Amino acid sequence: MVLPIDNPTKSFWIEGAESPLRNHRTTEDLPKETDVLIIGSGYTGASFAYWLHKFTNENGTTPKMVMLEARDICGGATGRNGGQLRPHFYSRYKNWSERFGSDGALKIIEHEAAHLKVFDHLLGEENLKEKVCFKLGETFDAAMSDEAWQRLKGEYEKMKFDHGENGSIIRECRLIESQKEAEEFTQMKGCLATVVHPSGQVWPYKFVHALLTILLDAGKLNLQANTPASEISERGSDGLITVKTPRGEIKAKTVVHATNRWAGHLMDEFSKLIYAGRGTIAAIKAPEGFLKNTGAQHWDSVINNYHLQLPPPYNTIIIGGAKPLTVHDPWQYINNDKEDEQFKGVPEFYAAWPKRDVLDWQGKDPAEFEKGTNEGGVWSGVYSSSIDSFPFVGPVPRREGHFVAAGFAGHGMPRILGSTAHLAPIVLDSLGIKNYNQPESAKIFPPLPKPFLATEERIDNLQNIDAIKKFQDEHTDNISSSKKIFAAPFPQIVTD
Numbered sequence: 001m002v003l004p005i006d007n008p009t010k011s012f013w014i015e016g017a018e019s020p021l022r023n024h025r026t027t028e029d030l031p032k033e034t035d036v037l038i039i040g041s042g043y044t045g046a047s048f049a050y051w052l053h054k055f056t057n058e059n060g061t062t063p064k065m066v067m068l069e070a071r072d073i074c075g076g077a078t079g080r081n082g083g084q085l086r087p088h089f090y091s092r093y094k095n096w097s098e099r100f101g102s103d104g105a106l107k108i109i110e111h112e113a114a115h116l117k118v119f120d121h122l123l124g125e126e127n128l129k130e131k132v133c134f135k136l137g138e139t140f141d142a143a144m145s146d147e148a149w150q151r152l153k154g155e156y157e158k159m160k161f162d163h164g165e166n167g168s169i170i171r172e173c174r175l176i177e178s179q180k181e182a183e184e185f186t187q188m189k190g191c192l193a194t195v196v197h198p199s200g201q202v203w204p205y206k207f208v209h210a211l212l213t214i215l216l217d218a219g220k221l222n223l224q225a226n227t228p229a230s231e232i233s234e235r236g237s238d239g240l241i242t243v244k245t246p247r248g249e250i251k252a253k254t255v256v257h258a259t260n261r262w263a264g265h266l267m268d269e270f271s272k273l274i275y276a277g278r279g280t281i282a283a284i285k286a287p288e289g290f291l292k293n294t295g296a297q298h299w300d301s302v303i304n305n306y307h308l309q310l311p312p313p314y315n316t317i318i319i320g321g322a323k324p325l326t327v328h329d330p331w332q333y334i335n336n337d338k339e340d341e342q343f344k345g346v347p348e349f350y351a352a353w354p355k356r357d358v359l360d361w362q363g364k365d366p367a368e369f370e371k372g373t374n375e376g377g378v379w380s381g382v383y384s385s386s387i388d389s390f391p392f393v394g395p396v397p398r399r400e401g402h403f404v405a406a407g408f409a410g411h412g413m414p415r416i417l418g419s420t421a422h423l424a425p426i427v428l429d430s431l432g433i434k435n436y437n438q439p440e441s442a443k444i445f446p447p448l449p450k451p452f453l454a455t456e457e458r459i460d461n462l463q464n465i466d467a468i469k470k471f472q473d474e475h476t477d478n479i480s481s482s483k484k485i486f487a488a489p490f491p492q493i494v495t496d
């Protein structure tokens with residue numbers, strides 16, 4: 001049982017946004033009762049509330065909504081992530097097609113890819129593109145070793161083989177196999193070859209705060225910062241669920257658990273299924289427009305970095321990963337909740353990264369962080385690993401009135417908006433609200449991929465997985481990566 005700690009490292013996204021909503025409490029006291037209680041104010045909670053509003057606004061049927069947040073508003077993974085809205089266009093194809101068949105894999109990819117169109121549509125409609133630093137463009141997977149290229153090209157070839165040259169998704173991907181051209185395109189020194197595909201980027205914390213502002217301005221939401229839900233009941237004979245917080249109780253007809261890594265605190269059946277994984281990010285000062293595309297460097301399937309550059313006036317490079325360094329001590333990130341600590345040696349690793357890895361770097365060396373190391377320049381954040389690598393979305397089996405959308409791991413940006421668009425009408429139906437319309441942007445999504453569904457069978461079967469063994473296997477695998485030649489040349493190697 002674990003709740004979010006209250007002193008995480010500071011993130012540039014949060015500190016740099018200076019949002020007036022940071023500690024927002026719509027009312028001094030918690031409301032006594034509501035129709036929908038949303039627990040968690042990250043991307044999941046905020047986008048779910050946004051969809052409920054959009055589905056019902058025209059008909060005036062919006063239910064009463066209250067949102068509880070244990071930390072500052074959007075203080076969890078969404079306020080601490082890498083900002084990449086980067087669907088897996090091809091790079092997980094082999095694994096997914098082995099598990100779900102070639103069409104099943106394609107359905108997951110199409111759902112992720114649709115997020116680019118939906119973000120573009122929704123942010124255009126709300127006139128928010130500039131405000132949340134949204135950009136569409138291309139992204140690359142840079143192969144920094146032969147091993148990486150074999151894997152990346154293998155994924156691409158397999159998908160092309162299964163779905164044909166003109167498959168809807170594969171034709172949006174392209175290979176650059178000449179080393180010179182790959183280096184030029186990626187701007188990554190030593191890149192051997194690359195796969196390129198469409199992608200997006202956004203300031204995730206600003207995006208969430210912008211959605212919540214729409215709801216608050218419309219008078220549709222009561223938002224309560226720094227209010228952890230500590231206990232939750234089953235639905236009582238009065239048709240209500242009681243949620244306890246240190247500030248008193250609140251009763252709700254339905255509860256939506258948008259609690260990501262922490263879902264297991266209130267619902268024990270998820271405590272083995274969703275667990276911590278810790279990542280690290282830095283915000284580096286850079287010359288305007290220096291990096292042309294978002295991208296990732298890959299040495300093997302474990303060791304990588306990923307980065308983007310924000311548009312003006314920020315121009316900040318956001319870099320994450322640092323795996324060439326942290327792979328030497330995998331318990332720093334596997335099943336690790338220590339968001340209040342920096343990774344050992346990582347600030348120095350990031351400061352050296354531009355000069356070491358970026359072609360013709362024109363910024364400072366060592367790189368300068370946007371804020372002091374512990375003031376938002378470098379931070380750590382807990383993403384939620386799911387035991388079968390997919391989120392849990394839908395009505396919670398055996399818990400009437402409870403709904404979940406959690407466990408989005410380090411890859412929630414191209415999955416959550418579609419998941420909450422799927423969940424919104426289910427919750428409205430459960431409340432007996434018939435008069436609602438699917439908004440245009442939600443219509444763009446194909447159906448939610450089956451592996452995301454929180455079915456009774458899936459949840460029960462997953463209880464049998466030995467999580468400790470899974471962590472140990474991952475550790476062993478990561479340690480073997482740390483012994484490879486490309487993990488060695490980096491400074492500040494941690495061995496203790």
Ligand SMILES: Cc1cc2nc3c(=O)[nH]c(=O)nc-3n(C[C@H](O)[C@H](O)[C@H](O)COP(=O)(O)OP(=O)(O)OC[C@H]3O[C@@H](n4cnc5c(N)ncnc54)[C@H](O)[C@@H]3O)c2cc1C
Binds near residue numbers: 003081227406407408
């Ligand atoms: C370092 C890092 C880098 C990442 N980079 C990327 C990336 O580049 N691209 C990408 O797609 N994904 C990335 N991710 C993953 C992505 O951030 C998440 O998948 C996504 O933000 C999850 O959104 P969420 O709303 O479900 O969870 P969160 O943002 O974690 O929100 C859950 C909220 O619930 C609150 N909460 C939990 N329990 C309670 C309770 N009992 N009572 C009240 N409140 C509670 C938490 O405080 C938290 O604010 C990254 C994650 C991390 C940590």
